[in-house]
Amino acid sequence: xxxxxxxxxxxxxxxxxxxxxWPSEERFSKGPVAILECIEEIPCNPCECSCPKGAIYVGHPxxxxxxxxxxxxxxxxxxxxxxxxxxxxVEDHTFSDKEALVSFxxxxxxxxxxxxxxxxxxxxxxxxxxxxVHDIYCTKSNDATMIVTLRVDKEYxxxxxxxxxxxx
Amino acid sequence: xxxxxxxxxxxxxxxxxxxxxxxxEGLSVLLVDENAKPGGQLFKQIHKFFxxxxxxxxxxxxxxxxxxxxxxAECPNITLWLNSVVFSAIDQNHFEVVxxxxxxxxxxxxxxxxxxxxxxxxxxxxWTLPGVMGAGALQTMINxxxxxxGNKLLMVGSGNVGLIVSYQFLQAGGESVILVEAANxxxxxxxxxxxxxxxxxxxxxxxxxxxxxxxxxVESAILAKVDDKFQTxxxxxxxxxxxxxxxxxxxxxxxxxxxxxxxxxxxxxxLGGWVPVHDERMETSLNGIFIxxxxxxxxxxxxxxxxxxxxxxxxxxDLAKCTKNKYESVRIDITKRLxxxxxxxxxxxxxxxxDSIYAIAKNFSKLR
Numbered sequence: 001x002x003x004x005x006x007x008x009x010x011x012x013x014x015x016x017x018x019x020x021x022w023p024s025e026e027r028f029s030k031g032p033v034a035i036l037e038c039i040e041e042i043p044c045n046p047c048e049c050s051c052p053k054g055a056i057y058v059g060h061p062x063x064x065x066x067x068x069x070x071x072x073x074x075x076x077x078x079x080x081x082x083x084x085x086x087x088x089x090v091e092d093h094t095f096s097d098k099e100a101l102v103s104f105x106x107x108x109x110x111x112x113x114x115x116x117x118x119x120x121x122x123x124x125x126x127x128x129x130x131x132x133v134h135d136i137y138c139t140k141s142n143d144a145t146m147i148v149t150l151r152v153d154k155e156y157x158x159x160x161x162x163x164x165x166x167x168x
Numbered sequence: 169x170x171x172x173x174x175x176x177x178x179x180x181x182x183x184x185x186x187x188x189x190x191x192x193e194g195l196s197v198l199l200v201d202e203n204a205k206p207g208g209q210l211f212k213q214i215h216k217f218f219x220x221x222x223x224x225x226x227x228x229x230x231x232x233x234x235x236x237x238x239x240x241a242e243c244p245n246i247t248l249w250l251n252s253v254v255f256s257a258i259d260q261n262h263f264e265v266v267x268x269x270x271x272x273x274x275x276x277x278x279x280x281x282x283x284x285x286x287x288x289x290x291x292x293x294x295w296t297l298p299g300v301m302g303a304g305a306l307q308t309m310i311n312x313x314x315x316x317x318g319n320k321l322l323m324v325g326s327g328n329v330g331l332i333v334s335y336q337f338l339q340a341g342g343e344s345v346i347l348v349e350a351a352n353x354x355x356x357x358x359x360x361x362x363x364x365x366x367x368x369x370x371x372x373x374x375x376x377x378x379x380x381x382x383x384x385x386v387e388s389a390i391l392a393k394v395d396d397k398f399q400t401x402x403x404x405x406x407x408x409x410x411x412x413x414x415x416x417x418x419x420x421x422x423x424x425x426x427x428x429x430x431x432x433x434x435x436x437x438x439l440g441g442w443v444p445v446h447d448e449r450m451e452t453s454l455n456g457i458f459i460x461x462x463x464x465x466x467x468x469x470x471x472x473x474x475x476x477x478x479x480x481x482x483x484x485x486d487l488a489k490c491t492k493n494k495y496e497s498v499r500i501d502i503t504k505r506l507x508x509x510x511x512x513x514x515x516x517x518x519x520x521x522x523d524s525i526y527a528i529a530k531n532f533s534k535l536r
Contacts, residue, residue: 006353009361009371040358041512044218046226062220063512082226084216085359108339108367125368143216143228162366165338 005039010123015039020067021056021088032075032092032101036066038085050082080105081142090149091157100157101134103149108165111136111146118163120152129156131163172198172247174483175263175276177254177425180208181469182461183282184236185476191245193484198274199246200265202253206240207233208284209304210469212311214339215332218357219509223470232469257428260456278456278483281426282476285419285440285462290324293379299386303333303416310340318412319343322389324377328356328468330416334364337414345369346408348391350376350398357514377413378405386411419466426463429454434528438521439465447529448503450479458483465525467518471509478502 004012016022021036036047036056041063048058048066055072056079058064080088080103092101102120112118112133120131131150138146152160174190176183179201187199205211213229224232240246249267254274256264263274287302294300299318303325309315321342323334326349334345345364352374354361365371378390378400393404420440423433432445432453443465450458460479461472478499485495510519 005358005361007373009354009358009365009369011358011362037362038359040514042218042357042359042514043220043509043512044225045220046216049221050226061511062508063515083359084218084226085357086363087359121366123362123366125366143231145216165367 008124011037011039018065020065023068023070023073027070028091028093031094032090033070033073034068034075034077034079035089035091036068036079036083037087037089038066038083041065042085044084046082046084047079047088050079052076052078077103077147080147081139081145086145089161093154093157095151098154099151100154101149101151102157102160103135103147104162106136106146106148106162107144110166112148112163112166118150118166120150120156120160121162121164122159123161127164128159129153131160133163169273169275170198171275172196173277173487173489174198174280174480175200175254175274175278176280176282178208178282178284178461178463179203179206179248179250180282180284180461180472181210181232181236182284182463182472182476182479183208183280184233184240185473186280186282186460186480187246187248187476188236188239188243189477189480190484191240191243193480193489195245195484195487195489197246198249198276199240200249200252200254200267202251204251206237206248206250210236212304212307213469214311214336217470219470220505222505223473223509225470229469254425257425260429260454277487278458280450280458280460280476280479280483281423281463282459282461282472282479283422283425283463285466286422287415287419288417288440290377290415290417292377294381294386297380297382297386298384299382299411300380300413300415303329303414306412306414307333307336310336316340316342318386318410320410320412321345322377322391322408322410322413323347323416324413325349325416325418326351326354326356326361326371326373327416327418328360329419330414331356331360331364333414333416334369335360335367338364338367338369346391346410347371348375348377349373350394352396376400380413386413389413419462421463421466423463426452426457426459429457431457432532434525436465436521436525438517439467439525443525445525445528445532447532448526449482449499450475451482451529453529453532456486465518465521467510471506471518474502474506474509478506
């Protein structure tokens with residue numbers, strides 16, 4: 001059976017083609033930018049209201065898929081914790097020659113600490129590479145959803161979507 | 169005899185919102201709930217809600233509950249009775265309630281029944297073993313009582329409840345989750361499935377639980393692949409060591425009180441089974457008996473809150489406590505918001521089901 005969002009919970013490459021929240025490679029090369037991994041028409045729009053730059057558009061009806069205006073997005077991460085589906089990530093491919101940053105929401109205790117070495121995992125929970133916690137923070141409006149930023153080998157950045165839970 | 173304008177049965181999201189709207193419009197409201205605390209299922213919803221900003225999307229469910237309960241406490245027109253059971257309907261205006269260890273008779277002009285829904289069970293060999301429970305029960309244990317009843321969870325059903333509770337089981341420190349779904353597709357939101365997959369949940373579609381066994385408690389489960397008619401495919405069985413089995417097979421409306429009253433019902437599978445016939449104003453086949461939330465068809469908290477508001481405004485108008493213009497403009501606003509919540513591929517079946525119920529209600533309105 002084909003592996004996709006509706007059979008196993010992982011978006012297939014075919015399904016990603018319909019995603020309106022995936023920036024161009026050119027945009028990735030210019031600095032941090034958000035990725036909206038939202039491909040189902042569910043009635044939801046907090047991401048649109050969370051963006052201080054007006055870079056996310058849902059409009060009416062609110063079942064529209066969110067569209068990213070990559071020229072307006074500055075990769076500020078404000079949208080990450082607004083998504084009830086935990087489907088927004090920020091990647092920064094310009095961090096260094098070899099390493100990139102990837103930020104994601106994290107809702108498990110204990111939280112990783114800044115500077116800690118962790119295992120970066122992909123959408124299927126498979127460990128893809130070692131990583132260092134570059135930053136971790138939570139604002140009041142995030143309401144306990146931590147924003148974790150990992151430093152990973154550039155080669156794997158598109159795959160990394162979280163880190164292994166520390167309780168494991 | 170306790171006299172009020174409006175009796176609301178059930179202080180979940182629908183009942184709380186109904187009480188607030190009616191109370192703020194000047195109706196005297198008695199809000200009764202059999203539980204020790206108001207809020208219904210809101211307080212175990214530790215996840216952020218979907219929906220529009222207007223529906224407090226992005227806010228965790230229990231915070232929505234906290235705000236509603238605070239507003240209720242601040243409204244002088246609302247009396248809240250907890251640990252109290254509305255056990256009998258004498259007629260459409262008189263109800264008996266066990267409150268403070270005695271029976272009180274309530275004389276009310278109108279009623280909103282917001283009793284919610286109850287989980288459907290699933291029967292298989294071993295289903296009575298301790299450790300087999302509803303997904304909602306598991307959610308109550310981990311999020312309200314802070315007790316994790318096991319480490320290795322088998323979740324049966326991939327609707328949003330199954331997906332969300334699986335995630336929360338991991339948040340509560342659960343070791344592993346296997347989630348099986350008899351259909352060949354995940355039923356709930358893909359983003360919820362992605363969340364649990366990212367943290368190691370094995371999601372298996374086209375698969376069901378055949379039996380559960382153990383010595384006095386759940387110790388293992390036999391799983392099997394099923395065909396598109398949900399029949400076991402012979403020879404595909406295998407065993408998994410699990411210590412909790414949670415059933416997320418949907419909900420059906422809790423409507424004993426409406427049965428007592430003699431409301432009309434209709435069979436409506438997309439909304440959970442037998443549901444009370446009601447019109448767009450949330451009035452049942454009986455004059456003055458309104459419903460809101462999951463009892464009118466199992467959906468979710470955001471629609472329940474809107475239906476509660478709508479029912480309260482219908483009552484307010486029927487008691488001549490607001491103008492027709494005011495009522496119409498509020499009703500249209502709420503209806504639009506409900507339609508937004510019932511749009512898209514996940515909402516359309518519920519929207520069509522509701523429309524078919526409203527169509528049946530038209531005939532009753534003529535009789536009324």
